[in-house]
Amino acid sequence: MHFEYQVTGGDFTNAGSTSSSVKKTLKQLNVNPSIIKRTVVALYEAEVNIVAHAYKGNIYVDIEEDAIVISLVDEGPGIPDIDKAMEVGYSTASVSVREMGFGAGMGLPNMKNNSDKLTVTSEVGKGTTVEIYNRLQ
Amino acid sequence: MKKQKEFFYHALEFRQDLCMGCSHCMMKCPTEAIRVVRGKAILNADRCIDCGECYRICPYGAISVRQDDFEKIYNYKYRIVLMPAVFSAQFPDKITSDQIYSALLSLGFTHVFETENSIEFLIKPYNDYVRRHQEKPLISSFCPAIVRLIQVRFPTLTDNIMLIKPPMDVTAMYIKKRFEQAGIPWNEAGIFYVTPCAAKIAGVKSSVVEDGSLISGVINMNYLYNKVYREIKQKGFAKEDNAESGFKFMTRNSLRWSLTRGELRIVESDKKLAIDQIQNVIDFLEKLENEDTEDIDFLELRACYQSCAGGILCSGNKFLTTDRANRRANNTDNAALNKTEFEQYAPYIEDNCLLYGKIQPRSIIKLDDNMAEAMKKMKRIHEINAILPHVDCGICGAPSCQAFAEDIVQKGSDIKSCIFIQKILEQNDKLDILETVDLMKQTWDVGKLDKNKMKELNKEVNI
Numbered sequence: 001m002h003f004e005y006q007v008t009g010g011d012f013t014n015a016g017s018t019s020s021s022v023k024k025t026l027k028q029l030n031v032n033p034s035i036i037k038r039t040v041v042a043l044y045e046a047e048v049n050i051v052a053h054a055y056k057g058n059i060y061v062d063i064e065e066d067a068i069v070i071s072l073v074d075e076g077p078g079i080p081d082i083d084k085a086m087e088v089g090y091s092t093a094s095v096s097v098r099e100m101g102f103g104a105g106m107g108l109p110n111m112k113n114n115s116d117k118l119t120v121t122s123e124v125g126k127g128t129t130v131e132i133y134n135r136l137q
Numbered sequence: 138m139k140k141q142k143e144f145f146y147h148a149l150e151f152r153q154d155l156c157m158g159c160s161h162c163m164m165k166c167p168t169e170a171i172r173v174v175r176g177k178a179i180l181n182a183d184r185c186i187d188c189g190e191c192y193r194i195c196p197y198g199a200i201s202v203r204q205d206d207f208e209k210i211y212n213y214k215y216r217i218v219l220m221p222a223v224f225s226a227q228f229p230d231k232i233t234s235d236q237i238y239s240a241l242l243s244l245g246f247t248h249v250f251e252t253e254n255s256i257e258f259l260i261k262p263y264n265d266y267v268r269r270h271q272e273k274p275l276i277s278s279f280c281p282a283i284v285r286l287i288q289v290r291f292p293t294l295t296d297n298i299m300l301i302k303p304p305m306d307v308t309a310m311y312i313k314k315r316f317e318q319a320g321i322p323w324n325e326a327g328i329f330y331v332t333p334c335a336a337k338i339a340g341v342k343s344s345v346v347e348d349g350s351l352i353s354g355v356i357n358m359n360y361l362y363n364k365v366y367r368e369i370k371q372k373g374f375a376k377e378d379n380a381e382s383g384f385k386f387m388t389r390n391s392l393r394w395s396l397t398r399g400e401l402r403i404v405e406s407d408k409k410l411a412i413d414q415i416q417n418v419i420d421f422l423e424k425l426e427n428e429d430t431e432d433i434d435f436l437e438l439r440a441c442y443q444s445c446a447g448g449i450l451c452s453g454n455k456f457l458t459t460d461r462a463n464r465r466a467n468n469t470d471n472a473a474l475n476k477t478e479f480e481q482y483a484p485y486i487e488d489n490c491l492l493y494g495k496i497q498p499r500s501i502i503k504l505d506d507n508m509a510e511a512m513k514k515m516k517r518i519h520e521i522n523a524i525l526p527h528v529d530c531g532i533c534g535a536p537s538c539q540a541f542a543e544d545i546v547q548k549g550s551d552i553k554s555c556i557f558i559q560k561i562l563e564q565n566d567k568l569d570i571l572e573t574v575d576l577m578k579q580t581w582d583v584g585k586l587d588k589n590k591m592k593e594l595n596k597e598v599n600i
């Protein structure tokens with residue numbers, strides 16, 4: 001099953017709406033609660049990263065019986081050094097974003113901990129693609 | 138451990154004779170537990186959480202709250218009434234606690250206790266629990282409607298519910314112990330709880346307390362309010378009366394307990410939050426499930442606005458009730474607490490106030506136990522959703538187009554019950570007018586479609 005969502009950069013008010021919707025779908029499918037939790041946490045962090053760091057993005061969700069694949073494709077500044085961005089505590093968040101309680105540099109590490117496979121690709125000046133893969137069984 | 142009941146007991150009763158099938162309750166229900174079939178509201182017992190939102194909104198008084206027969210108190214030699222602090226706070230200022238107490242005795246009770254008598258005993262176990270348990274935030278189990286809401290709509294959060302007996306059961310334990318120590322055989326004593334809501338009744342009748350509730354019966358608060366008020370009006374009773382009352386340990390904490398933030402007061406943490414009113418709670422739990430919240434140790438969640446002062450069976454205005462309860466608390470001398478007696482019972486209560494086992498999730502959201510099957514159903518629901526009008530008019534007898542799409546797939550509802558689909562079919566000559574009238578009758582019964590009745594009502598309308 002395929003779902004698509006849109007995310008607008010800077011719109012913190014609605015950050016999390018995709019996570020809510022995906023969570024509802026997984027509940028309807030009677031997926032194990034701990035897998036739902038993991039998936040939603042990873043997705044939420046990725047969604048917020050688009051809001052915090054990029055201009056806009058699309059989220060594509062594919063759910064099959066054995067697994068869920070979520071691709072977050074954004075248009076934005078991109079990540080120059082992905083390995084560094086993956087480090088715990090690394091953040092380039094602006095002061096205003098930090099004031100909103102984001103910017104602890106925990107997002108990407110959290111995403112990694114809560115997904116079975118995480119792939120980040122990026123092109124500086126163009127955008128970033130994050131792919132979260134979780135087994136559902 | 139006693140097995141948890143397969144089905145929830147419900148205290149809310151839909152009266153077919155009074156129901157007009159107006160669908161107000163259906164639109165209001167937070168778990169979409171109500172449908173209209175043949176002109177009457179029908180409750181789905183698996184989904185209902187006894188929050189009473191339907192009772193509040195019904196314009197025809199067609200929803201009632203079951204209670205035990207008052208005469209049942211006479212099955213016991215010792216007849217104990219257990220009343221929450223919000224009960225006495227319903228009465229106007231000129232009526233004193235002593236008068237209420239005398240009226241209750243005059244009505245046939247032999248002992249009067251307040252439900253929150255055990256709060257002081259619970260403070261230590263509560264805080265120990267919050268300190269010891271890792272599954273944060275811990276969610277209070279005080280409001281039974283909230284416990285049920287979590288079971289059916291937020292199954293991932295059931296492990297966060299605190300396994301501590303509610304004050305009603307703890308106070309009952311304390312009373313039993315006192316009676317036993319006084320040499321009174323317990324089988325001659327019956328405890329009757331005065332309930333502010335349907336949820337508490339359901340909580341007693343299908344109790345989460347494994348060894349069974351000590352409560353023998355439940356009396357609706359509005360019913361007893363009327364009885365007590367009348368008794369006072371007719372018999373007077375002294376405003377001050379020095380009879381020994383059962384209000385042993387009523388302190389500021391206990392008097393405020395069932396008000397909003399009442400539980401919060403006793404939890405020693407600065408990361409705690411109180412939320413009242415069912416929709417506010419739902420919104421917050423949605424956030425919590427996404428882990429999109431600050432670190433919180435403790436959550437006090439109540440289904441009613443202004444908590445139990447706003448219970449559906451409270452006769453008084455919720456703000457006045459809250460104000461009176463607060464004033465009574467402010468005027469209460471905490472030092473009056475009988476330390477010796479308190480210390481005598483505290484260890485016993487501490488040892489017996491925890492619940493064991495687990496609160497089971499009972500998801501109403503899953504489409505099927507089997508995931509492949511659930512996926513098929515979901516695809517079908519999406520297809521149906523795409524053709525429904527999404528005006529959520531309720532004419533099909535379901536609360537929303539989304540719920541109707543689910544009913545079609547889950548319960549075989551007929552898509553032709555949708556009035557918009559009917560129009561399209563008529564337009565394409567796939568359905569004639571007589572068939573549409575029949576379809577409407579299945580949901581709304583003959584009454585609303587009786588053309589002779591209409592003619593009589595309005596001679597000018599030419600139908």
Ligand SMILES: Nc1ncnc2c1ncn2[C@@H]1O[C@H](COP(=O)(O)OP(=O)(O)OP(=O)(O)O)[C@@H](O)[C@H]1O
Pocket residue numbers: 045049050052053054074076077078079085086090091092093101102103104105106107108109128
């Ligand atoms: N979609 C993105 N586009 C551009 N840069 C990104 C994107 N996602 C992450 N980054 C960069 O990687 C850094 C680390 O991301 P991470 O999510 O780990 O932390 P954060 O977003 O800064 O803070 P936190 O997620 O803890 O609130 C960010 O500060 C940002 O520079």
Ligand code: SF4
Pocket residue numbers: 188279280281282283333334335336337439440441444445446447448449
């Ligand atoms: S808040 Fe109090 S009165 Fe309202 S449902 Fe919960 S326990 Fe009952």
Ligand SMILES: [Mg+2]
Pocket residue numbers: 045048049052103106107108
């Ligand atoms: Mg981040």
